Amino acid sequence: MPNKNSHAYHNPIRTCVVCKKKVDQKGLLNFFIMNGGIVFDSLRIVAVRKNYLCPSQECFTGLDKWRKRYQKRHKAH
Numbered sequence: 001m002p003n004k005n006s007h008a009y010h011n012p013i014r015t016c017v018v019c020k021k022k023v024d025q026k027g028l029l030n031f032f033i034m035n036g037g038i039v040f041d042s043l044r045i046v047a048v049r050k051n052y053l054c055p056s057q058e059c060f061t062g063l064d065k066w067r068k069r070y071q072k073r074h075k076a077h
């Protein structure tokens with residue numbers, strides 16, 4: 001990914017899928033979708049495309065809705 005600011009490389013910014021807030025990757029939980037379920041990969045051992053979520057009650061609550069939208073979107077293709 002092109003990035004003119006080389007310092008940003010050490011501090012990757014990710015977007016929470018629920019609230020769309022941009023946060024330092026370290027401040028977010030990462031997960032992926034497997035068999036229609038959400039799997040948190042806190043050890044970052046699985047090499048698949050990750051999604052990110054704030055560790056907050058609000059975003060956990062919104063995650064189920066997001067997952068349903070995600071699955072609808074991916075079934076359409």
Ligand SMILES: [Zn+2]
Pocket residue numbers: 016017018019020021053054059
């Ligand atoms: Zn969030």
